[in-house]
Amino acid sequence: MNRTLEKVQSTIETYAMLRGNDDALVGVSGGADSVCLLLMLTKLTGRVHAVHVNHGLRESAGKDEAYVRNLCARLHVPLKVRHIQAGTYAREHGLGVEEAGHILRRRIFEEEADAISDSCRIALAHHSEDQAETVLFHLCRGSGIRGLAGIRPVDGRLIRPLLYLTRDEIEEYLRLEGISWCTDETNLDPSCARNRLRLSVLPELAETINAGTTRHLCEIAEDAAEVEDYLEEETGKALASCRQKNTLLVGKLLSLPSLLEKRVLQEMLGECAGHRKDLTRAHVEALLRLAAKPGNGQLDLPYGVTCRKSYDVLIFEKDGEKSREEKLPFLPTCKADYHPEIFPFSGCMADVPRGTCTKWFDYDRISAFLEYRTRREKDAMTVYADGRRKKLSRIL
Numbered sequence: 001m002n003r004t005l006e007k008v009q010s011t012i013e014t015y016a017m018l019r020g021n022d023d024a025l026v027g028v029s030g031g032a033d034s035v036c037l038l039l040m041l042t043k044l045t046g047r048v049h050a051v052h053v054n055h056g057l058r059e060s061a062g063k064d065e066a067y068v069r070n071l072c073a074r075l076h077v078p079l080k081v082r083h084i085q086a087g088t089y090a091r092e093h094g095l096g097v098e099e100a101g102h103i104l105r106r107r108i109f110e111e112e113a114d115a116i117s118d119s120c121r122i123a124l125a126h127h128s129e130d131q132a133e134t135v136l137f138h139l140c141r142g143s144g145i146r147g148l149a150g151i152r153p154v155d156g157r158l159i160r161p162l163l164y165l166t167r168d169e170i171e172e173y174l175r176l177e178g179i180s181w182c183t184d185e186t187n188l189d190p191s192c193a194r195n196r197l198r199l200s201v202l203p204e205l206a207e208t209i210n211a212g213t214t215r216h217l218c219e220i221a222e223d224a225a226e227v228e229d230y231l232e233e234e235t236g237k238a239l240a241s242c243r244q245k246n247t248l249l250v251g252k253l254l255s256l257p258s259l260l261e262k263r264v265l266q267e268m269l270g271e272c273a274g275h276r277k278d279l280t281r282a283h284v285e286a287l288l289r290l291a292a293k294p295g296n297g298q299l300d301l302p303y304g305v306t307c308r309k310s311y312d313v314l315i316f317e318k319d320g321e322k323s324r325e326e327k328l329p330f331l332p333t334c335k336a337d338y339h340p341e342i343f344p345f346s347g348c349m350a351d352v353p354r355g356t357c358t359k360w361f362d363y364d365r366i367s368a369f370l371e372y373r374t375r376r377e378k379d380a381m382t383v384y385a386d387g388r389r390k391k392l393s394r395i396l
Contacts (some may be wrong), residue, residue, distance in 0.1 A: 004173045008040050008161050017159040023047045023120040024159075025113045027105065028072070028079075030064040030182035033125035035071065036170045037162055039179060041123060042075050049120075050079045051112045053105050055086040057097065057186075064182045071179075082108045098192070113157065126151050127162045127170060132217035133197050142281065149228045150221035166214070235263040246272065248314040250291050261288060272316040273303035290314070 001009070012018055024041050028034045028050045041048045052068040054061050065081060072079040090100035113120040131150050138147030153163050162170065174181060190196050205213040238260040242252035248268060253261060265287045270276045283301055290297050290309050299307045304319040345351070345362075352360055380389040 002173065002176070004165065004169050005040055005043060007165065007169075009044055011153065011164055012044065012159075012161050015153045015159070017123075017154060017161060018045055018121060021047065021119070023049060023113075023116050024123045025049045025051060025109065025116060025120055026077075026123045027109055027125070028052050028068050029184065030067045030071075031125075031184055031187075032167075032171050032174055032181040033127060033162065035179060035181045036174055037123055037125040038071070038075070038077065039174070039177060040161070042077060048077050049112075049116055050077050051109060052079065052081045053101075053108055054081065054083045055101050055104075056083060057086055057101075058184070060182075060185065064184075067182050080112050082112075084108070121157050121159045124158060124160050125162050126160045127165045127167055128218050129167050129198065129202070129214055131163060131221055132202060132214040133194060135217045135221050136197055136201065137194060144281070145224050145228050145231065148220060148224035150218075150224070152225060164218075231259070231263065235260060235267055239264050239267055243268070246316045248291075248316075250309070250312045250314060253291055253314070265291075268314075268316055269301060269305065269307075272305050272318055273301070274318075275303055278302055287314070 018024060022045075024045060024047060026034065026038045026041060026048060028038050029052070038048070038050060050068070050072050052065060054065050058064075069079060069081065084101075084104045086097055086101040086104060089095070089104060090097045093100065095103070109122045113122050135148055135150045138150065141147070151160060151163065153160050186192075187195060188199070190199060202214060210216065238256050242249045242256070242264065248264070253264060256264065262284050266279070266284050269279055269283060269287065273279060279302060286299055287301075287307055290299055290307060291314055293309075295309075296311065297309045301307060306317050308315045308317070379392040381392060382389050
C-alpha cells in the first residue's frame with residue numbers, strides 16, 4: 001500500500017472515523033484535496049457516496065461539475081449534484097458570500113447524508129495547511145483556547161481523514177495515480193483574508209522564521225484541543241453548580257477559579273444568544289464586572305440578550321422578554337424542611353414584641369404553605385395601620 005494512503009488509513013483507525021457498515025459521503029468540489037479524499041476512500045471502504053455543490057458563482061463552475069460527474073462515473077461512486085445561489089443567500093441574510101456558501105454546503109451535506117443512512121459520515125478534505133491557516137486566522141482574530149484547537153479530526157458525524165497530510169503529499173499522490181484535478185481561481189484571490197494567510201503569510205513565516213511553522217501550528221491545535229476538552233468538562237460541572245435554568249447564583253459563580261468564572265459566563269451567554277460568533281472577551285468581562293459590583297444592574301448584549309443582576313442572581317433573557325424569576329435552590333421548597341413556631345396571641349398588641357428586624361404575621365390569615373423567593377418587581381407590603389402599602393424596593 002502507498003505510504004500516503006497508509007497514513008490516511010491510520011488516521012481513520014486512530015480516530016474511529018468509520019466503523020463497521022458506516023457509509024461515507026464525500027463533498028467533492030473537483031479540487032485536488034477532495035478528489036484525493038474520494039479516491040482514497042474508494043480504496044479503503046466500499047461504502048462511498050459523493051455530493052457536488054455548484055455555487056453558481058464562477059464561469060468555470062460548470063466545468064468543475066462536469067469533471068466531478070465524469071470522475072464519479074469512472075470510480076462507480078453514486079453522485080448527487082446540488083445547485084445553490086450563494087450570492088443571493090448572502091444578500092438576503094446579510095452575510096459574506098464565503099460564509100453563505102459554507103452554510104448552504106453544510107446544510108446540503110447533512111440532507112444528503114440523512115438520505116443515505118443514519119450512520120452515514122460526512123467526509124471533508126481539510127489537510128494540515130488548512131489546519132495551520134485556521135489556527136493562525138483564529139489567533140489573529142483574538143480567539144481563545146477553543147479557537148486555537150482549530151479543525152477537529154472528528155466533529156460529530158464530520159470526519160477529516162486527510163487532516164495530517166500536507167498539500168504536497170496530496171498532489172504527489174494524485175500524480176502517482178494519474179488523476180488530474182480542477183483549480184478554483186477564487187482560492188488565488190489575495191483580497192480574501194484566508195487566501196492571504198495561505199499564499200503569503202504562512203510561506204513567509206516558513207521561509208524567514210521556521211521551516212516547520214505549519215507543523216508547529218498543527219501541534220498547537222492538537223494540544224489546545226486536549227486542553228479545551230478538559231476545560232469543557234470542568235466548565236460543565238461548574239455551570240451545574242451555580243445554575244438554575246436561565247439564572248446564575250452570583251455567590252457560587254464568584255467562588256469559582258477565575259478561568260471557570262469566565263467560561264461559565266461565556267457558556268450562558270452563548271446558549272442564550274444561540275450563537276457564539278461575535279461574542280467577545282469584552283462581553284464576558286462586562287458580565288463579570290456586573291456580577292462583582294454591589295447592587296443591581298443590567299447589560300444589553302448581542303443577539304437581543306439582556307443580563308440583569310437582581311441581588312445575588314444573574315438572569316439571562318433574550319429579546320426583552322423577562323421570564324419569571326426562578327426559585328433559588330438554596331431555599332427549600334418542601335414544608336418538612338422548615339420548622340415554624342406559632343406564638344399564641346392574647347389579642348393585645350402591646351404583648352407583641354417589637355423589633356426593627358422582626359415582623360409578625362397573623363397565622364390565621366395564612367391559607368397555604370409560604371413560598372420563599374427573591375423580590376420581584378412591584379412586590380409590596382402593607383406596613384401602615386391604615387392599610388397603606390409600600391414597595392419592597394423602597395423597604396429593602
